[in-house]
Amino acid sequence: MSTPDTITGQAIWRQGLLSSNPALLQLLGLCPLLAISNTLVNAIGLGIATLLTVLLTNTLVSLLRPILYYEIRIPVFVIIIAGLVTIIERLMEAWLFDLYQTLGIFVPLIVTNCLILARAEAFAARQRLPAAMLDGLAMGCGFLLALMLLGASRELLGYGTLLADSQLLLGPDSPDLTLRLSPAGYQFLLFSLPPGAFLLLGLLVAVFRSWVSRRTAVGQHSSIATETTTESAP
Amino acid sequence: MTAVEPPAFNWRALLSLAVIAGLMGVAIAAIVTTTSTRIADQRMAARLERLTELLPPGSYDNALHQDILVVNAPGQFQSEAPVTAYRASLAGEVVSVIFALTAHDGYNGDIDLLIAIHVDGSLQAVRVVRHQETPGLGDQVELRKSDWLKQFDQLSVSGLSHQDWQSRKYGGRFDNLTGATITASAVLRTVERTVEYFQQQRDKLLVAPAHRAVNQS
Incomplete structure (x- = not known):
């Protein structure tokens, strides 16, 4: 497709984590984000699986550039994403069965995350392999970071704990890492349920945006998201 | 572009x-x-x-997942679909039957249950395999979250009337699940139906060859 633009690694990281953070600025992939962020452990699990999918999709798309035509790019991206997610799901079920038992239902949800399609279209299809892989890593980390922020605040406000059920991620023999930061029996149901997820996400997006725009301190870039966004969230 | x-x-x-x-x-x-x-x-x-x-360890000596029955009992359980049952036996004699059932009337969808019944008709244990009940309220059906399910352990159910199979709140004999009446009722109803089914079809369930369908008479 088009010739690769040069972009520095530092710029890729800055975009992925801050100025184009997929969840908090581009508002991509909100469906899995809202569904799975009720606890920090769930958020980390889905975040890592998503990170892996973006990284691998970007890698494959960039590798396939020599035979990637403009007309068929979207079907190709969809084939790659759906195929990779299927493969990751099978491998998890075969080799990480306990983790799969917990995350099993979230893994197919990754297909619905349009962050991955957006990165394939807007970045990986135009860049050389190293840059595409780095972008996948950076965007995946940005999504993981947003999920963790939302997961941690929902778990803290909803249950008064952090990292509850850590065994689900680390295996049944690992030490219990649960931090209880509230009196026993504390519960604020709103934050564990979907409406709380919307409220907190709204707040997080507002705070994060104002912080990033103050940090970059560029007036004309009031809507930073537009530079790379091609699709909007479902 | x-x-x-x-x-x-x-x-x-x-x-x-x-x-x-x-x-x-x-x-x-x-x-x-x-x-x-x-x-x-x-x-x-x-x-x-x-x-x-x-089941208590040592109370059976067969591979539980290999002695499977397919129970067809339309009208008895909530769904018309066949129900899977696993038989535990000791020295060739069936000692317990475990039913894998789904209560479709949970507060938030299906609750998948395993219900173990002893040959004498008493309940041995009830476990929740999967559910989507409200966190903090309905999810107390999970053994990980509360002891509510323990009340079914080794429970003699002979002589319980339909009225008894309710939570105390409704004049029954079972503990309430605070703030999750619907969840508790869904589990109770399914357990009651299973106990009832076992009482009616006990002989058939015990003698049927493995991997065969058991039909209601």
Whole structure:
């Protein structure tokens, strides 16, 4: 497709984590984000699986550039994403069965995350392999970071704990890492349920945006998201 | 996007799409075939582990997940679909039957249950395998979250009337699940129906050969 633009690694990281953070600025992939962020452990699990999918999709798309035509790019991206997610799901079920038992239902949800399609279209299809892989890593980390922020605040406000059920991620023999930061029996149901997820996400997006725009301190870039966004969230 | 290519039909593009789709298909087929036995083993082991939790160790000596019955009892359970039952036996004599059932009337969808019944008709244990009840309220049906399910452990159910199979709040004999009446009732109803079914079809369930269907008379 088009010739690769040069972009520095530092710029890729800055975009992925801050100025184009997929969840908090581009508002991509909100469906899995809202569904799975009720606890920090769930958020980390889905975040890592998503990170892996973006990284691998970007890698494959960039590798396939020599035979990637403009007309068929979207079907190709969809084939790659759906195929990779299927493969990751099978491998998890075969080799990480306990983790799969917990995350099993979230893994197919990754297909619905349009962050991955957006990165394939807007970045990986135009860049050389190293840059595409780095972008996948950076965007995946940005999504993981947003999920963790939302997961941690929902778990803290909803249950008064952090990292509850850590065994689900680390295996049944690992030490219990649960931090209880509230009196026993504390519960604020709103934050564990979907409406709380919307409220907190709204707040997080507002705070994060104002912080990033103050940090970059560029007036004309009031809507930073537009530079790379091609699709909007479902 | 930048410049759009000319609109002439692009055969190369079609070919490349077919090649990419074919390659991905081959990759998926390869992964599926290489992992299928391992996945089947893992699922079997997980199922066996779950079943083992319901019965006291040493009370049976067979492989629980291998003595399976398919129970057809339309009208008895909430769904018309056949119900899977696992038999535990000691020295060839059936000692317990574990039913894998779904209560469809939970507060937020299905509640998958395992219900173990002793040959004498008493309940041995009830466990929740999967549910989507409200966090903090309905999810107290999980043994991990509260002891509510423990009330069914080794419970003699002879002489319980339909009225008794309710939570105390409704004049029954079972503990309430605070703030989750619907969840508790759904579980209670399914357990009652299962106990009732076992009482009616006990002889058939005990003698039926494994892997055969058991039909209601």
